Amino acid sequence: xxxxxxxxxxxxxxxxxxxxxxxxxxxxxxxxxxxxxxxxxxxxxxxxxxxxxxxxxxxxxxxxxxxxxxxxxxxxxxxxxxxxxxxxxxxxxxxxxxxxxxxxxxxxxxxx
Amino acid sequence: xxxxxxxxxxxxxxxxxxxxxxxxxxxxxxxxxxxxxxxxxxxxxxxxxxxxxxxxxxxxxxxxxxxxxxxxxxxxxxxxxxxxxxxxxxxxxxxxxxxxxxxxxxxxxxx
Numbered sequence: 077x078x079x080x081x082x083x084x085x086x087x088x089x090x091x092x093x094x095x096x097x098x099x100x101x102x103x104x105x106x107x108x109x110x111x112x113x114x115x116x117x118x119x120x121x122x123x124x125x126x127x128x129x130x131x132x133x134x135x136x137x138x139x140x141x142x143x144x145x146x147x148x149x150x151x152x153x154x155x156x157x158x159x160x161x162x163x164x165x166x167x168x169x170x171x172x173x174x175x176x177x178x179x180x181x182x183x184x185x186x187x188x
Numbered sequence: 189x190x191x192x193x194x195x196x197x198x199x200x201x202x203x204x205x206x207x208x209x210x211x212x213x214x215x216x217x218x219x220x221x222x223x224x225x226x227x228x229x230x231x232x233x234x235x236x237x238x239x240x241x242x243x244x245x246x247x248x249x250x251x252x253x254x255x256x257x258x259x260x261x262x263x264x265x266x267x268x269x270x271x272x273x274x275x276x277x278x279x280x281x282x283x284x285x286x287x288x289x290x291x292x293x294x295x296x297x298x299x
Contacts, residue, residue: 082201109287109290118289118290118292119278119280119289120289121286121287121289121294124286126249129240132212176222176239176282177222177282177287178234179224179231179232179233180231181230181231182231182232
């Protein structure tokens with residue numbers, strides 16, 4: 077069964093460093109998303125991406141964040157200069173037109 | 189914007205007892221509705237979804253949910269809890285390809 081894959085599964089970084097989280101969505105999907113879950117809190121929407129551009133972003137998704145689909149298969153989330161409060165589980169998701177999002181296993185980011 | 193409310197952040201049930209997790213959505217247009225389960229240190233797994241077909245939806249692991257438009261609800265049930273059902277459960281609603289999650293309900297199962 078096709079699935080969304082994310083790498084790395086866990087990344088530890090120093091505050092102020094750049095981080096890139098990678099995702100390979102399901103191949104025929106058209107909409108891509110990043111969500112974030114801070115430990116013990118709800119899953120929060122960060123950004124959606126369609127037709128090679130951001131279609132919607134939340135207020136969490138500030139100038140420190142960016143997304144890219146560099147090669148038609150990968151979908152990346154970059155955090156330019158990480159802060160302690162960026163520590164969270166980051167989930168990538170993709171969908172076709174049914175509205176059902178398929179999630180990856182998540183990438184745990186720990187900022188020290 | 190769509191919002192999803194889950195009543196009760198924590199539910200504790202005995203093994204074999206009914207599991208009932210409540211979810212209400214705010215939308216005049218019924219969205220697509222989903223329940224996801226998250227086991228410790230794992231990702232989000234889809235339990236079931238409502239996409240405007242049958243109002244009673246059956247999912248994996250014996251769970252089901254009933255869509256009630258008049259109550260804007262999509263409560264999740266399982267007749268008989270199993271120890272393996274201990275997890276975090278998230279209700280979610282989708283409009284225009286954006287999924288909004290409820291705050292989650294942690295289920296613990298007592299032997």
